Amino acid sequence: MAENEDGQERSEAPTAKRLREAREKGQIARSRELNTFVILIMGGAFLLFLGGGLATRLSQLMIEGWTLERGLIFDEGLLVPHLQHLLGRALLVLAPLFGLLMVMAFMGPLLVGGLNFSSQALMPKFSKLDPIAGLKRMFSVQGLIELFKGLGKFGLVGGMATLGMMRIWGNLLTLGELPVDQAIIQTAHMAAWLFLIAAAALLVVAAIDVPFQIWNYQKQLRMTLQEIKDEFKETEGKPEVKGRLRQLQHEMAQRRMMSEVPKADVIITNPTHYAVAIAYVPATMSAPRLLAKGTDEVAKAICALAEEHRIVRVEAPRVARAIYFTTDLNQEIPSGLFIAVARILAYVYQIRREDPDVELADDLPVPEAYLDPRTAPRRRRGRR
Secondary structure, eight states: OOOOTSBBBOOBBOOOHHHHHHHHTOOOOOHHHHHHHHHHHHHHHHOOOOOOHHHHHHHHHHHHOOOOOOOHHOOOHHHHHHHHHHHHHHHHHHHHHHHHHHHHHHHHHHHHHHOOHHHHSOOGGGGOOHHHHHHHHTTTTTHHHHHHHHHHHHHHHHHHHHHHHHHHHHHHTTTTSSOOOHHHHHHHHHHHHHHHHHHHHHHHHHHHHHHHHHHHHHHHHOHHHHHHHHHHHHHHHOOOHHHHHHHHHHHHHHHHHHHHHGSSSEEESSSSSSSEOOOOOOOOSSSSSSEEEEEEHHHHHHHHHHHHHHOOOOEHHHHHHEEEHOTTTTOOOOOOGGGHHHHHHHHHHHHTTTTTTOOSSSOOOOGGGSSSSTTOOOOOOOOO
């Protein structure tokens, strides 16, 4: 199994980031054999169906080219434009074939690896001019594979072409007995069949080469466990850095929460372990809303801030715990606590009016399910 410079085995499949960076560098799976097969098969099909007409038009152009008027022969000023005109007409005749082959030359690579453009691949690499590195590539395992593949392809295509020539040998010998027009058309058809026979041979080569190229591409991009860990640290960040970021985010969220405490109408406590800040504005709120909550030290900070801003503090342990477990910040309290919170707010409003007979109701209904974080009706975000 392949190893890196540190001797670690590259046993892991490449990550998405590794594959993306390879594509940006122009490193993708490609099969030259498949490209050649596509070009040959389409070229052969074109000649088989349209080669006769193409050959006829080219023969007519050749006849016109060799049939020159006396004035053209002795006037160089007229001969050159005449030859340019003939050349232009010949290119127009061959344009469909050239256009088809050009399209196939672009379509072939799309079958393996897909479309990819890399500016990095266009940059000159002077390391490729190193003769020692070139010799290493020539005598590497990959170089030997390419050598044997080339020899096998030559033998297979050459053998198939020889069989094709043997089949049409009799027709070749009879071409001289046919009229020129028919002989040209017949030659075009025989050339088309030779193209198709060669393409059929390359189909076998491509069927072997395509899976090999994909496998070899994946093998070259394999990674060690350490490389995957390093990449994860680069993309996701080091654990200590992420922990520090989470801590900073938590502190910022807590500061924002504490800045809402002065807007509260009442602070409901456990009395020391839990504290929740509740606000209710009938004109803008359909139900009381939770502005801040916390336990232990955070609860003490909420209470201290409430005392500083002269916010009424009410000790209702069951209500405080229920709100803490069931309600997220800036959310309305659940309907099961409406009666209990309403009685607490009524008590607060009486205190503000300096009512001498103010008294907090003893019966503050709290569903038992609200007191257990595991059965609370709303998901708990976590203690602050």
